[in-house]
Amino acid sequence: MTRPDESDPSVAVVGGGAFGVTVAHDLAVRGASVTLYERGAVADGASGRAAGVCYDAYADRIDAAVGDRALKRFREFSGTGDFRFTDCPYVVLVRDGDDRRAEAVREGVARMREHDREVSLVDPDDLATEFPDLRTDDVALAAVARNAGYTDPGAYTAAMADAAREAGVEVREGTPARLRTGDGTGRDDTGSPRVETEAGSERYDAVCVAAGAHTRRVLADADLAVPLKPYRVQALVTDPDPVTDRVPMAYDATGGYYLRPREGGLLVGDGTEPVERDPDDWVRDADDWFVADCAGYLETALGRSYPVDRAWAGLCTATPDGHPLFGERAPGVFVAAGWQGHGFMRAPALAERMAEQVLGGEGIDAFDPNRFEGDEEFPIVEGMALD
Numbered sequence: 001m002t003r004p005d006e007s008d009p010s011v012a013v014v015g016g017g018a019f020g021v022t023v024a025h026d027l028a029v030r031g032a033s034v035t036l037y038e039r040g041a042v043a044d045g046a047s048g049r050a051a052g053v054c055y056d057a058y059a060d061r062i063d064a065a066v067g068d069r070a071l072k073r074f075r076e077f078s079g080t081g082d083f084r085f086t087d088c089p090y091v092v093l094v095r096d097g098d099d100r101r102a103e104a105v106r107e108g109v110a111r112m113r114e115h116d117r118e119v120s121l122v123d124p125d126d127l128a129t130e131f132p133d134l135r136t137d138d139v140a141l142a143a144v145a146r147n148a149g150y151t152d153p154g155a156y157t158a159a160m161a162d163a164a165r166e167a168g169v170e171v172r173e174g175t176p177a178r179l180r181t182g183d184g185t186g187r188d189d190t191g192s193p194r195v196e197t198e199a200g201s202e203r204y205d206a207v208c209v210a211a212g213a214h215t216r217r218v219l220a221d222a223d224l225a226v227p228l229k230p231y232r233v234q235a236l237v238t239d240p241d242p243v244t245d246r247v248p249m250a251y252d253a254t255g256g257y258y259l260r261p262r263e264g265g266l267l268v269g270d271g272t273e274p275v276e277r278d279p280d281d282w283v284r285d286a287d288d289w290f291v292a293d294c295a296g297y298l299e300t301a302l303g304r305s306y307p308v309d310r311a312w313a314g315l316c317t318a319t320p321d322g323h324p325l326f327g328e329r330a331p332g333v334f335v336a337a338g339w340q341g342h343g344f345m346r347a348p349a350l351a352e353r354m355a356e357q358v359l360g361g362e363g364i365d366a367f368d369p370n371r372f373e374g375d376e377e378f379p380i381v382e383g384m385a386l387d
């Protein structure tokens with residue numbers, strides 16, 4: 001970012017999700033003058049609909065480091081406002097006969113251990129001893145990640161938005177923002193990016209676009225193309241049940257669903273539809289098939305059924321290579337999106353990194369948004385899948 005003078009840099013953040021509020025906070029505490037634009041209310045997007053499963057069990061070195069840093073920040077921030085982070089092991093299971101995914105888990109765990117992650121393969125009998133409420137009779141292979149936990153992503157986002165306000169960020173809710181269009185860079189003829197709202201137009205030294213499923217549209221207003229497809233995923237919560245205090249977080253790689261304890265009940269997720277959705281026109285309720293399938297998942301995972309309290313859908317975003325679009329897309333215009341269903345757990349670490357990048361630090365080459373032309377055709381691949 002270049003600035004004509006030495007005054008505090010002015011930065012606009014577009015999007016009040018977990019990423020947007022964290023980068024706004026982190027920029028403000030580093031001395032920037034920050035305005036955050038949110039079209040609705042803070043956490044109206046995916047961050048208010050997410051499951052809150054967090055871990056550092058990634059085979060990729062950068063992802064593992066990002067997960068580790070994010071967990072540290074979640075733990076440090078826990079206790080702020082209504083935000084609480086609960087440590088809990090994360091178990092990945094492969095069922096009998098699924099040799100392909102068993103091999104993928106073995107290889108993945110070996111790579112995670114190379115990056116010093118606290119992850120190990122566990123014998124199904126030992127798994128049954130540690131977690132007696134998990135059904136393990138047809139488990140072929142299991143891995144347990146110890147550096148993991150869960151939280152309520154909406155509570156995190158609200159608490160971090162408050163922290164951002166306290167740090168001096170001006171949070172403008174109910175304010176849809178547009179990047180200035182016209183010259184292909186999102187910058188006006190004075191050389192600074194500009195944000196337009198119904199109230200008028202303002203220039204900034206830099207703009208961070210973290211608008212979730214709307215990110216491609218926001219950038220397109222400034223003639224900046226990025227390959228990003230919104231897709232629908234689903235989750236539900238069950239009524240409280242005493243057994244759930246004793247279950248870990250778990251991902252059944254064979255069944256393609258995950259679960260975690262939640263307020264005395266369970267949260268169960270899956271229902272990924274690999275279909276591009278219009279971010280302004282999609283079904284927010286869960287599908288009947290998803291709710292019906294969850295009954296089967298819980299029978300498989302825990303050997304019993306649970307009454308469903310409520311179920312919902314939300315939008316995630318996919319990129320051609322499964323890595324985020326993260327960094328400076330054009331001079332002074334930064335983008336952070338394309339999380340493939342893992343954006344909440346990475347937000348504290350990557351937002352911190354983006355704040356540093358906006359103020360002159362290094363980006364992350366593997367996530368550079370300019371690695372694509374922007375008009376690529378690509379299939380949507382679920383972020384958790386081991387295929």
Ligand SMILES: Cc1cc2nc3c(=O)[nH]c(=O)nc-3n(C[C@H](O)[C@H](O)[C@H](O)COP(=O)(O)OP(=O)(O)OC[C@H]3O[C@@H](n4cnc5c(N)ncnc54)[C@H](O)[C@@H]3O)c2cc1C
Binds near residue numbers: 044235269312
């Ligand atoms: C059911 C479900 C379960 C999930 N579970 C997990 C999980 O367990 N762990 C995990 O890491 N991730 C999970 N995710 C993914 C996670 O929710 C997202 O990756 C993450 O919340 C993205 O945060 P964000 O701040 O980038 O985007 P968002 O939270 O989508 O925020 C973007 C914001 O931008 C606003 N906006 C859009 N356009 C404009 C505009 N023009 N002007 C101003 N504001 C605008 C929107 O209103 C929105 O509030 C899940 C997602 C869903 C739907």
